Amino acid sequence: MDVLMIKIRALFIYFLLIVKIISQDFGIGVINSYIDEIPSSTNFGIMIYDPLSADTLFAKNSEASLIPASNIKLFTTATAIDLLGKDYRLKTVIGSTDSNFTDGSIDGDLILKGFGNSLFTEEDLDSLVNVLVNLGIKQINGNVFGDDTFFDNIYSRDDWIVDEKANVSLPPVSALILDRNGFIVSVDANKSPGSKVGYSLKPDIDFYEVDNSAKVVKFRRTPRVSSRFTENKISVRVSGGARQRKFPYSYILYADNPTLYAAYTLYDKLVKNGIAISGTAGTLQEEAILFDIAESTTSLSEIIPLINKNSDNFLAECLFKTLGAYYSGKIGNSFYATQAVMNYLEENEIPEFYDLSIVDGSGISRFNEVTAASISNLLEKIYLNVDKYEFFKNSLSIAGIDGTLDRRFRRSKLRNNFFGKTGTLNGVTSLSGYLETKSGKEIIVSFLMQFKEKGAGYHKDIQDKILEYLWENY
Numbered sequence: 001m002d003v004l005m006i007k008i009r010a011l012f013i014y015f016l017l018i019v020k021i022i023s024q025d026f027g028i029g030v031i032n033s034y035i036d037e038i039p040s041s042t043n044f045g046i047m048i049y050d051p052l053s054a055d056t057l058f059a060k061n062s063e064a065s066l067i068p069a070s071n072i073k074l075f076t077t078a079t080a081i082d083l084l085g086k087d088y089r090l091k092t093v094i095g096s097t098d099s100n101f102t103d104g105s106i107d108g109d110l111i112l113k114g115f116g117n118s119l120f121t122e123e124d125l126d127s128l129v130n131v132l133v134n135l136g137i138k139q140i141n142g143n144v145f146g147d148d149t150f151f152d153n154i155y156s157r158d159d160w161i162v163d164e165k166a167n168v169s170l171p172p173v174s175a176l177i178l179d180r181n182g183f184i185v186s187v188d189a190n191k192s193p194g195s196k197v198g199y200s201l202k203p204d205i206d207f208y209e210v211d212n213s214a215k216v217v218k219f220r221r222t223p224r225v226s227s228r229f230t231e232n233k234i235s236v237r238v239s240g241g242a243r244q245r246k247f248p249y250s251y252i253l254y255a256d257n258p259t260l261y262a263a264y265t266l267y268d269k270l271v272k273n274g275i276a277i278s279g280t281a282g283t284l285q286e287e288a289i290l291f292d293i294a295e296s297t298t299s300l301s302e303i304i305p306l307i308n309k310n311s312d313n314f315l316a317e318c319l320f321k322t323l324g325a326y327y328s329g330k331i332g333n334s335f336y337a338t339q340a341v342m343n344y345l346e347e348n349e350i351p352e353f354y355d356l357s358i359v360d361g362s363g364i365s366r367f368n369e370v371t372a373a374s375i376s377n378l379l380e381k382i383y384l385n386v387d388k389y390e391f392f393k394n395s396l397s398i399a400g401i402d403g404t405l406d407r408r409f410r411r412s413k414l415r416n417n418f419f420g421k422t423g424t425l426n427g428v429t430s431l432s433g434y435l436e437t438k439s440g441k442e443i444i445v446s447f448l449m450q451f452k453e454k455g456a457g458y459h460k461d462i463q464d465k466i467l468e469y470l471w472e473n474y
Contacts, residue, residue: 027473031058034465042451042459045372048470049444051383057443057474062373065355066448069423070311071375071430072363076320077304077395078378079344081388083326086304089297090117090322092176094128094266095290097142105139109279111290112266113147114176114259116322116332117298118315121179122203122265124296129269131294143279144270146263149287150175151321151332155258161334161359161367167426168364173317174258175325175332178265179203180314181258183234187223187249189242191216197223197242205268207281210236217241223249229257232280234264259283305395308421309403313362320361337361348381350374363423372446375432379444383434393419396433412464413438413471420445429456431463437474445470 031048038044045066048058080088092115097108112128114120155172158164171181188198197214214223221241228235234255242249255261260283267281300319307316325332327340338358345353357369382392397403400415404422409415420433432446447463 027469028058030469030473031466034462034469035060037462038449038459039451039453041453042449044447044449046448046466047372047376047444047446048466049376049380050441051380051444052442057470059373062376062446063352063371064448065357065369065371066430066450067366067425067428068363068368068370068375068448069425069428069430070313070363071421071423071432071446071448072358072360072368072370073307073311073316074375074378074421074432075341075345075358075370076316076323076361077307078382078392079323079341080300080304080319081392082344082348083323083340084300086299086301086388086391088300090300090303091115091295091297092117092120092124092128093290093292093295094131095292097288097290099291101135101137101291101293104136105141106137107141109142109145109288110140110266110270110277111145111147111284111288112176112262113150113284113290114174114262115150116175116177116318116325117296118177118180118318119298119303120177120296125178125262125266125269128294128296129266129273132270132275133273135293137275140270140275140277140279142277144263144267144277144281145284145288146176146259146261146266146282147284147287147290148174148176148259149284149331150325153259154333155256157317157360157364161365164365164367168313170317170362170364171254171314172256172258173314173321175321176259176262177318178255178258178262181255181261182252183227183255183261185225185227185236185238185251185253187214187225187238187242187251189216189223189244189249190246191244193218193244197238199238201236203265203268205265206271207232207234207264207268208236209233210238212238214238214240214242216244218244225251225253227253227256229255229260231260231282234261257283301391304392308395309397311404311422313364316362317360323361334359345374345378348378350377350381364425366425370448372432372448375446375448376444379432379434379446383442383444393434396420397422408460409464412468414464414467417471418467423448424456427451429459429463431460435467435470437471439474441474443470443474 324336
């Protein structure tokens with residue numbers, strides 16, 4: 001009887017294996033038929049993996065080094081969760097070189113110091129000023145400084161990536177951030193033709209010097225607006241013609257010196273709240289001993305979904321330099337940030353991580369190169385970590401629901417069943433994430449594609465057809 005049962009079990013296992021092999025072969029054939037639609041000029045890598053069974057369901061050119069575009073954000077955010085923890089708080093601190101805040105005056109410099117808090121706004125700054133007002137501060141016997149020393153002072157990606165040719169506009173990346181380091185210029189052309197245009201600026205501070213020569217015209221024209229920062233003012237120029245219309249033209253101008261911009265804004269708000277200042281507004285040249293008065297913070301758990309769901313490049317680059325500062329214990333720069341990511345990949349045994357090229361946190365650079373296999377391995381490590389998986393998965397765009405996949409799968413079977421990160425540059429489309437299949441299984445997919453013909457939409461359709469087939473049949 002025991003021998004008979006053993007034989008029956010053996011036959012049953014054999015039957016299951018045969019069914020599985022036939023099933024997998026059938027699936028591979030269908031997937032290959034979709035891949036045959038990819039133009040021969042397209043370089044691509046694909047990896048489909050079951051993390052529970054540790055089976056590679058399909059792989060094609062999965063070790064090919066390709067431009068990932070915004071899929072690089074998966075590396076940035078995964079490293080941040082591991083190194084900092086999702087509850088880590090990014091700070092903006094107001095403090096002083098004077099330790100006594102109780103006598104109505106600050107006998108020293110007032111300093112606004114940033115620690116990579118990329119969501120810090122004018123409203124948050126108002127809250128910090130209100131703390132000073134409520135403390136009864138009436139006089140500052142010193143200067144008002146912005147302190148950006150947590151990061152380096154290389155604000156432009158073009159300056160830290162040699163021969164960078166990215167054509168994606170990005171605000172200056174700094175440790176001290178105010179309203180994404182931009183201010184708004186509104187131009188009013190609701191006037192008679194020939195009249196000078198009106199204008200307004202936000203935030204409304206007294207450090208602007210505006211040269212306005214733009215006039216209202218009848219024909220189709222838009223005004224030109226530019227700015228330049230000096231040691232004691234923000235020079236704004238409005239020129240050209242503005243076609244007459246009822247609603248204003250609105251421009252966001254980036255502060256080429258974000259630290260000085262924050263200091264100017266803080267100084268202005270202090271004065272308008274009745275606090276006299278003996279000195280000027282400026283930037284701190286070297287780190288000072290700071291006695292904290294108040295702080296404004298943002299949790300990493302709030303920032304990471306904005307990066308992964310909405311593919312926010314600015315937030316990603318600020319977080320990238322934060323990783324560098326935390327990892328090195330010295331300063332946030334691109335070199336230390338890359339070292340932080342590479343160290344994370346090494347510690348988590350991502351195969352051949354040393355062959356990857358990661359030069360920024362957003363994926364804007366075309367010098368980034370990774371493989372579909374490395375992304376799949378990264379997502380597997382997170383999947384197997386029960387403390388991090390749910391948060392990370394839900395930080396990704398949900399098919400047909402939110403983020404960059406909001407409209408892509410609204411009427412698809414994949415709606416609410418795929419959690420992914422998109423990537424888009426000229427000639428590049430990528431998609432990686434977690435697929436929950438019809439049968440309740442979870443699999444990892446990664447598509448990296450660099451194309452010269454047919455366009456992004458055509459290649460996305462192939463990705464979608466493979467995902468829909470997997471959802472239905474695995």
